Amino acid sequence: MEPDRSTDPTKRLAGRGALSNRVGRFEALERRFEDDGWDREEDEQVLRTHVAIETPHSMITYNRSPDLPFDRSINPYRGCEHGCIYCFARPSHAYLGLSPGLDFETRLIARPEAPEMLARELRNPRYKPRPIAIGTNTDPYQPIDKECRIMRHCLKVLRDFNHPVAIVTKGTLIERDLDILSEMAGRGLARVGISVTTLDPRLSRLLEPRAPAPKRRLAIISALAGAGVPVRIMTSPIIPGLTDPEIEALLQAGADAGADAASWIMLRLPREVSPLFQEWLARHYPDRAGRVMSHIRTMHGGKDYEAQWGRRMRGSGPYAEMIAKRFDRAARRLGLDRLQPRLRCDHFNVPLDDGAQMSLF
Template sequence: MLPPRNPDETLKARGADTRPANRFDRLSTEREHDGWDIPEETGLLRTEVTEERPRSIIARNRSPDVPFDRSINPYRGCEHGCIYCFARPSHAFWGMSPGLDFETRITAKTHTAELLAAEIARPSYRVAPIAFGTNTDPYQPIEAKRAIMPALWRVLLDWNHPASLVTRGQTVLRDLPLLADMASRQLLHAGVSITTLDADLARAMEPRAPTPATRLRMIRELAGAGVPVRVMVAPVIPVLTEPEIERILTAAREAGATHASTIPLRLPLEVAPLFRDWLHRHRSDAAAHVMNRIQAMRGGKDNDSRFGHRMRGEGIEAELMLQRFRLAKKRLGYSEVTPKLDCSRFAPPPAPGQQLALF
């Protein structure tokens, strides 16, 4: 059971409602009335951003069911506040709650461009696409002020280094000239996540993420600039968003998406109780139905973390969902082949004053 909301905090546009202890906490705390009748001072819970200068910026990954082996996440935590976010449990490693802390206590990594340039300049480095947005969104709201991403794109452009991007943050359009330049060299493809076309549901479920209409506009502008765009119908939530699979694919195709992917809802570790709590607060009439359908795809449990199963689910429910997705994708003319990124151009940028080669 989750702890009650702190009555001294006023929440505005937050996904979680409380701060459950993380799985590493040895102690738990409970609020107790002090016996005084003096009202406590209340205040709006605001986002806190701290800075960190990491020693490296490229994270390595050996998971057998993801299509990349390296990624960059400029931020830890995500202000979008999506209640189902599989990255929430990562906050526990830093002694914070995967609940409200995940969406209100954000860490911004500094000097990332310098770190990236140094890491890919090492003689031992072997080029392969770097994935952005694999854990938390690099274009979450605070990126509008922090502007970490443009410098990273410039480093990749200088070195002709390929990359992929997953986002739902509209600040990505600020960097459209850089992304278009990357795409013109076959160095980039982008994914835009659309969970629902229902603005009210999106506002409750993804409180600080752009509206569905804005995300369709993002697809349209990225595609118009020559960036290959994949619509990510993910996560698909049984009962709540599953009926929209075909509508989302249709709208995204009309906006210019050429590729599509999907993943059924995952509820790892602390995410499951947070999502259950959200259901009872926002969709209490459907809560039992939603969880029964989720468990039907996860072997009777809230989650199945096994490689090869976590991204697909299993059983009749999962197979029917995937068949619907595949049929709609084929009918709408989505490509089955993801654009191949060009690793052959990778090379150090010319030194200051160095003459460029003619051929």
């Protein structure tokens, strides 16, 4: 792989997952930093997070993928400060003219008008309720939500409409919203998945530099379970040759914490994610890089990634089948092999606008 000149050499990448900032696939020009020849030492500065504001034209995104258990989702943020090097959402930053590398985790987009837009769409007379997924692209409870609080306001809208929601997160900020989630779960309107990739705190810090530590995520599972919210442990992604030895231990830890179900997805390396991940492997685990990539390519027909439905989430071949059998056996032994309760849509009700007249019937 050619040397990276896409990253400002004066920036210190403290707590970042990506090691480079190559431009996205839609850009006509590359970005390169070159030594100007002056014999002068530059001041080093930490690469900071910047947040821009976006006003969305709509909030609910629809999909028809047979691989996904939901047909609609919302995303309060673009980009994610957690900085997970394996994140399959990184290529989405290229649509903004930004890099799926460091830009994805440092140049974030917040949508503070999301709750109002969501309420407007739910009020559409033609809207038919089905569970809305949140956190399927970028994490809704990433650190900037502490100040923005967009997720809490979106939950209030869903609660007021009695609309079902399924959330995926790594973030501790979900504990702030236990009051709303507990109330919704009591009516069959909410469930949560907590992603725990590894129990090794050092590996976690390298893979997911600004996400909560593994023990802290297990504590989130306990808090949700204690509040009566159905919660599953998501051992995702499983990285062959790196985290796959932990499958049984991860499921045991999740069961001990109070999870009532479990799920998994194999590592996915679409588009720009593959070179970013390989760069990360070469830096942090050079002794395992060849084996990890060999396993991945074996499961995807010799390629880094195969986008075919039915295969992209799990891979195929003997190695993928072995992972699936190990997971199924451990989940069955721990009682985590059941589906979470079906979310209810029959409670959906459009509340009155402020100042609107109540119906006589």
